Amino acid sequence: MTRWGMVIDLKKCESCYACEVACKQEHFLPPNIFWNRLLVVEREEQSVPKKLVYPILCNHCKEAPCIKACPTGASKRREDGIVVVESDKCIGCQYCVVVCPYQQRSYHADNKKEYFPGQGLTELEVIGQKIYPHRPGTTIKCNFCVERIDKGIQQGLKPGIDRQATPACVITCPAKARYFGDLDDPLDNVSVLIKNRNGYQLRPEFGTDPSVYYIE
Amino acid sequence: MKRYEWMVNYTPQTVWIEDKGIFIWIALYAGIFGGGSYLIALFFHNLLGMFISWLAVLVFKGGFTILHSHYPLKLWRVIYRPLTSWISKGFIITMLFVIFGAIQLGLSFWMPGAGVEVIFEVLAGIAALGLIIYTGFTHSYVTSIPFWRSPLLPTLYVLLSLSTGFVINISVVNAMSVDITLMSTIGAVLLIISLILLFVYLFIAIRIGMAAKQSVKELVQSDTSIVLATVGLLFGILIPLTMLMMIIFVNGIGYLSFAITAAYAITIGGLAFTYLVLKVGRYNTLI
Numbered sequence: 263m264t265r266w267g268m269v270i271d272l273k274k275c276e277s278c279y280a281c282e283v284a285c286k287q288e289h290f291l292p293p294n295i296f297w298n299r300l301l302v303v304e305r306e307e308q309s310v311p312k313k314l315v316y317p318i319l320c321n322h323c324k325e326a327p328c329i330k331a332c333p334t335g336a337s338k339r340r341e342d343g344i345v346v347v348e349s350d351k352c353i354g355c356q357y358c359v360v361v362c363p364y365q366q367r368s369y370h371a372d373n374k375k376e377y378f379p380g381q382g383l384t385e386l387e388v389i390g391q392k393i394y395p396h397r398p399g400t401t402i403k404c405n406f407c408v409e410r411i412d413k414g415i416q417q418g419l420k421p422g423i424d425r426q427a428t429p430a431c432v433i434t435c436p437a438k439a440r441y442f443g444d445l446d447d448p449l450d451n452v453s454v455l456i457k458n459r460n461g462y463q464l465r466p467e468f469g470t471d472p473s474v475y476y477i478e
Numbered sequence: 479m480k481r482y483e484w485m486v487n488y489t490p491q492t493v494w495i496e497d498k499g500i501f502i503w504i505a506l507y508a509g510i511f512g513g514g515s516y517l518i519a520l521f522f523h524n525l526l527g528m529f530i531s532w533l534a535v536l537v538f539k540g541g542f543t544i545l546h547s548h549y550p551l552k553l554w555r556v557i558y559r560p561l562t563s564w565i566s567k568g569f570i571i572t573m574l575f576v577i578f579g580a581i582q583l584g585l586s587f588w589m590p591g592a593g594v595e596v597i598f599e600v601l602a603g604i605a606a607l608g609l610i611i612y613t614g615f616t617h618s619y620v621t622s623i624p625f626w627r628s629p630l631l632p633t634l635y636v637l638l639s640l641s642t643g644f645v646i647n648i649s650v651v652n653a654m655s656v657d658i659t660l661m662s663t664i665g666a667v668l669l670i671i672s673l674i675l676l677f678v679y680l681f682i683a684i685r686i687g688m689a690a691k692q693s694v695k696e697l698v699q700s701d702t703s704i705v706l707a708t709v710g711l712l713f714g715i716l717i718p719l720t721m722l723m724m725i726i727f728v729n730g731i732g733y734l735s736f737a738i739t740a741a742y743a744i745t746i747g748g749l750a751f752t753y754l755v756l757k758v759g760r761y762n763t764l765i
Contacts, residue, residue: 299484301484301485301486301765302486303765314765316764316765318485318764327622330563331562331563331564331619332559332563333556333557333563333566333569334552334555334558334559335555335559351552353548353552353553353555354547354548354549355556356493356494356499356502357564357565357616360491360620360623361619361620361621361622363762364485364764365484365485369493371497398548400548464765465764468621469621
């Protein structure tokens, strides 16, 4: 069974924020909502300052607490492992937002919030609300660009290899630090990377079994 | 919190305390208030107390839940996941309480002593107990906020609910039909146990981990929290305890003014406590 996952190479990541912007553009995300973020922190290791950069997004966890917490069944896990929110079922209780240990869910309050307050919605925002509408009063989150994946598979393309079928953040990365593929296929690029380069999950002690791995 | 501190420092929980999230706070407290008061009123056959509690749940819990939802007409979907979701369980319990409570109140008013009244008393009582319990478990299920993830939190909510129930019922009960001194004694004991358990809860929270410790620090060090903690402790426990002690001291004579003061105080204190628990919740850092 396919289980889509992502591997992020922290050594290659340049913290250029291209993934964050690409995701914003791809999904016409409202102001202050990010599905892809970079966590940047400085730590001292053996008296040497070190900059740690972690690109984070929804981990599409195998044991997702958000799915269990959802009272309406709006949050569900597809057969291919992608966790999606069916906005027509979501009532906006935000319990899934509270419960997520990675805080990768956002509550979209309304469509009237402008990127430039007091100046009305820009043409791009107006078009974006038509092309990729986000239902106000519901929870939204990264969906691994599920539309691209589904359309690509229909056209016989391979997600993770063919650009049109691969998530926007993966194909945008100028350092090619992101890989996308089938975690359940031992021969897939992502599985090989995790095995050969000791891929690890972020905060495995949360017990959610994320589908996003990191390599260094 | 600055943007670059998000999930790198101990990030506060905000969705259930800011903007429309404030309605969740009132809805959660209304359940605690109504459930405990109803249960105690049921035990002492205080019809007025039962009605006030039932109305509080219907109007405040129901009303603020509807106000919070962007799609109130879709709220019925909440019943779909009772096996895994505490919101689903809570909604079903609340609905059962409203329905059974309404029937029981009607039967107690028009057909007191009937066999069917007893059946609905039991059903309404179980639903009221469920109402008290589910609030705490809604919090403790959230493993991502260590301060909430404690079996002591549901216990604290139960104690808060029952002590609120005693205090509220003392102020509305018919003094000829119940022993006010006994009710005050039980209420006072529950308040003392709540106070002790609260300190135990905070003591243990400091030792759970850094995120929970940060929550306790926020409770005692930030300006808003100090005020609220003082209000919570003063109004939630100390004033009601003092009033109950006065009622016991005067052996129930002229108790009403003390009881009403205690009722107002414990309501304010309960609201403050519920608000604080929501406000100081902190997530673990990611890196």
